[in-house]
Amino acid sequence: MNFYVLTLFPDMIEQGLNTSITGRALEKGLLTLKTVDIRDFSEDKHKRVDDYSYGGGAGMIMAPGPVYRAHQYVEQYINARKRAAENTGAGIEEVQSINKKTRVIYLTPQGNVFNQSMALKFAGEEDLIFLCGHYEGIDERVLEMIVTDCVSIGDYVLTGGELPAMVMMDAIARLVPGVLNNDASAEFESFQDNLLEYPQYTRPEVFMGKAVPEVLLSGHHAKIEEWRKEQSILRTAKTRPDLLEKAELTKEELKFLRDYLE
Ligand code: ADE
Numbered sequence: 001m002n003f004y005v006l007t008l009f010p011d012m013i014e015q016g017l018n019t020s021i022t023g024r025a026l027e028k029g030l031l032t033l034k035t036v037d038i039r040d041f042s043e044d045k046h047k048r049v050d051d052y053s054y055g056g057g058a059g060m061i062m063a064p065g066p067v068y069r070a071h072q073y074v075e076q077y078i079n080a081r082k083r084a085a086e087n088t089g090a091g092i093e094e095v096q097s098i099n100k101k102t103r104v105i106y107l108t109p110q111g112n113v114f115n116q117s118m119a120l121k122f123a124g125e126e127d128l129i130f131l132c133g134h135y136e137g138i139d140e141r142v143l144e145m146i147v148t149d150c151v152s153i154g155d156y157v158l159t160g161g162e163l164p165a166m167v168m169m170d171a172i173a174r175l176v177p178g179v180l181n182n183d184a185s186a187e188f189e190s191f192q193d194n195l196l197e198y199p200q201y202t203r204p205e206v207f208m209g210k211a212v213p214e215v216l217l218s219g220h221h222a223k224i225e226e227w228r229k230e231q232s233i234l235r236t237a238k239t240r241p242d243l244l245e246k247a248e249l250t251k252e253e254l255k256f257l258r259d260y261l262e
Helices: 010-017 020-028 064-087 092-096 114-121 140-146 162-173 222-241 249-262
Strands: 001-006 032-037 050-052 060-062 101-114 128-131 149-152
Touching: 001 010, 001 162, 010 020, 010 032, 010 162, 020 032, 020 162, 032 064, 050 249, 064 092, 064 128, 064 140, 101 114, 114 162, 128 162, 149 162, 222 249
Parallel strands: 001 032, 001 128, 101 128, 101 149
Antiparallel strands: 050 060
């Protein structure tokens, strides 16, 4: 998985991603990251990238030119990279994808709200370009020309798209095979089947008078599975009833839920 980020704050992205699990994945080459500083593509003598809003208004708008040129640069970079892979005998898929337009994700509170199924969909791509805005946003014309997906990470407004891009890259990266030590696909996770994850415990068996639920010590795998599923259902019912509507439950699980709700 290759991440490309068009941003005014490349250091923020580099430092964030070069840490912890994504940092290790970058070292191993399971992920690559290239940040592109939009300011480098300004043709203004003071390297300005923003300007006043047509029609008036308080905030400044990112001008289309630098964003357009930064995107062109990154597209060319991706194609050159694919051609180099072709010459070193890379897989046929890589060669076939030369000149295929790479998805460009614009981070904006006006986008579709990010979720786990979007993360799964994006994890299937070979290359992803993230476009981070600042100030009051980016001139609409360049967005219409280059953006394929507008994504929000929630109903609140941040100062820029860098943190949302990092959130997305983290969620996508952990779905790339080998990034997590465990086999993530085999494990139950929150949002799988539209349920939240059950509670987890480790040693000691009793902590400040609070014991681990007995069923987990029983060694009875079927009972443990049943208990975990019930806990998932309860948690989801309490905090995310909207998700539960989409969950597929067995007859027994539905009865368990009804008994709880009564
Ligand atoms: N930029 C500012 N706020 C944002 C949000 N909530 N999601 C994505 N991009 C943003």
